[in-house]
Amino acid sequence: MNGSIPTAISCLAWGMLATGCSELSRSAHAQAGKVSSMGQSSGERPSWDEYFMEIARVAAKRSTCLRRQVGAVAVRNRQILATGYNGAPAGLAHCSEVGCVRATLGIPSGERHELCRGLHAEQNLIIQAAVHGVAMSDATVYCTFQPCVVCSKMLINAKVARVVFAGEYPDRLAYEMLQEAGVELSRIQQ
Ligand SMILES: [Zn+2]
Ligand SMILES: [Zn+2]
Numbered sequence: 001m002n003g004s005i006p007t008a009i010s011c012l013a014w015g016m017l018a019t020g021c022s023e024l025s026r027s028a029h030a031q032a033g034k035v036s037s038m039g040q041s042s043g044e045r046p047s048w049d050e051y052f053m054e055i056a057r058v059a060a061k062r063s064t065c066l067r068r069q070v071g072a073v074a075v076r077n078r079q080i081l082a083t084g085y086n087g088a089p090a091g092l093a094h095c096s097e098v099g100c101v102r103a104t105l106g107i108p109s110g111e112r113h114e115l116c117r118g119l120h121a122e123q124n125l126i127i128q129a130a131v132h133g134v135a136m137s138d139a140t141v142y143c144t145f146q147p148c149v150v151c152s153k154m155l156i157n158a159k160v161a162r163v164v165f166a167g168e169y170p171d172r173l174a175y176e177m178l179q180e181a182g183v184e185l186s187r188i189q190q
Helices: 023-032 048-060 101-105 121-131 149-157 172-180
Strands: 036-038 071-076 079-085 140-145 162-167 184-188
Touching: 048 071, 048 079, 048 140, 048 162, 048 184, 071 121, 079 121, 121 140, 121 149, 149 172, 172 184
Parallel strands: 036 184, 140 162, 162 184
Antiparallel strands: 071 079, 071 140
């Protein structure tokens, strides 16, 4: 998966651990506390974080979004609680079938989510857990991209303890609110 997503806000401006960030930014972040960065080992047995992120990437392949395929997996004690990917509600036409206003209008990444028929991967993840009566408290949620602010607020109230993401996403408020809520934030380098 290509992690170099163009962003309107530079990673330095809002302190993200992004591919291409300067070492200065990285060390500043490490000192700031909660955000950690993990390298992906090549050819070796995957770590648990790498293992569940890979499953999130497989979930993303089911996505019907025209803009970006995203997957999410909720895990507690190495047990998968739920999975999700972005797309229209079950049984309804997908953006891939009827088009997406955001794509048609060329709306930038991270803006005007409400114009899309789709639910975000993290939203579908939380809904799947709710449908099946599975609590997500203290779970770790693996997201193929950093969650947006709407999903972040939902994850906070679902009492998720940790969010691990891979690709960056231009949403500074999401990042700040997760930090404010004490949700541990980790990034797996792609
Ligand atoms: Zn759409
Ligand atoms: Zn979202």
